[in-house]
Amino acid sequence: MAFEGYGHAWDGFRLELSSGGVLTLTLDRPDAGNALPSAAIPQLADVFEQVAIDPDVRALLVRGEGDNFCVGGDVKGFALTINHTAEERHADYHARMDRARRQVTALAALPCPIVVACQGAVAGAAVAYPLAADIALAEPGTRFVFPHQRLGLPPDGGLSYFLPRMVGVRKASELALTAATIDAEEALRLGIISRIVAAEELQQAARQLADRVAALPPDAVRRTRDLLRASVANDLDMQLRAERDAVAEAVATDAFVGGVRKFMGSRAAAPAK
Numbered sequence: 001m002a003f004e005g006y007g008h009a010w011d012g013f014r015l016e017l018s019s020g021g022v023l024t025l026t027l028d029r030p031d032a033g034n035a036l037p038s039a040a041i042p043q044l045a046d047v048f049e050q051v052a053i054d055p056d057v058r059a060l061l062v063r064g065e066g067d068n069f070c071v072g073g074d075v076k077g078f079a080l081t082i083n084h085t086a087e088e089r090h091a092d093y094h095a096r097m098d099r100a101r102r103q104v105t106a107l108a109a110l111p112c113p114i115v116v117a118c119q120g121a122v123a124g125a126a127v128a129y130p131l132a133a134d135i136a137l138a139e140p141g142t143r144f145v146f147p148h149q150r151l152g153l154p155p156d157g158g159l160s161y162f163l164p165r166m167v168g169v170r171k172a173s174e175l176a177l178t179a180a181t182i183d184a185e186e187a188l189r190l191g192i193i194s195r196i197v198a199a200e201e202l203q204q205a206a207r208q209l210a211d212r213v214a215a216l217p218p219d220a221v222r223r224t225r226d227l228l229r230a231s232v233a234n235d236l237d238m239q240l241r242a243e244r245d246a247v248a249e250a251v252a253t254d255a256f257v258g259g260v261r262k263f264m265g266s267r268a269a270a271p272a273k
Helices: 041-052 075-079 087-109 122-134 158-165 169-177 185-189 200-213 218-230 236-250 252-267
Strands: 013-016 022-027 057-062 113-117 121-123 135-138 142-143 182-183
Touching: 013 041, 013 113, 013 122, 013 252, 022 200, 041 087, 113 122, 113 200, 113 236, 121 122, 122 135, 122 142, 122 158, 135 185, 135 200, 142 185, 158 169, 182 185
Parallel strands: 022 057, 057 113, 113 135, 121 142
Antiparallel strands: 013 022, 142 182
16 A cells, blocks of 8 residues: 655655655754654654555655754743643643654554664654664764753653663663763764764765665565564574574565576676686
8 A cells, every 4th residue: 555645744844755665754844953843743653654554665764954853842832831730731741742652653663674864963852763763874963962851851752762772771871861962973882873974975875775775675674674673682592483484484585586596697797706
């Protein structure tokens, strides 16, 4: 089932699907640092849920327009609620977090690879995007900001789930509890990003990676992602059994037959050394 809503007018973001199967999600409020308005959260959940069943989408590329990737939630929107009663705020934000839960769950459940290109500020819940990605690039001046404590808030947007799994509980505690800001070099050392790319090359490099994974056999890509993500919870025997099942399924496909023939043909055509 193909999703036909890519040209829709969305709140704070836009979508573009290439002929090669790369869906580009551009956060598009540059004057507001690409802060996501509340209305965008259920819309993103709708998009991710539809993308998951769209065979035309073979990779997702997430980027931000302008100087920043995303400064997180819309604090100006938060300010509109501070004159509400405590009970009203509790009910309001309980519902908001349920909408955010659906969006993050849908993002994490995507069967296609996710590539993220980061620049400027990546703050608050927006840090979950590179953490949830398969490949995350950043330019040298990127800053990763964990501001929740300064607002009197705990982490949101799945940050308390993704961050400890990426950097360990001890380091995650330091970053979250101290409202830390780290640079691209530290983010690379911690594994929050995959690579640092020159600012003028960032968008092209991210697109090339998305195009590259989109061109590979989608079933093989999906099985690889499933294996890598399951490995965190599996012991060695469980993982080897999962590999066995995935390989046995893969060799029964046309993609395996075609891949072997192509590989053998390229070897036969290679000049002798």
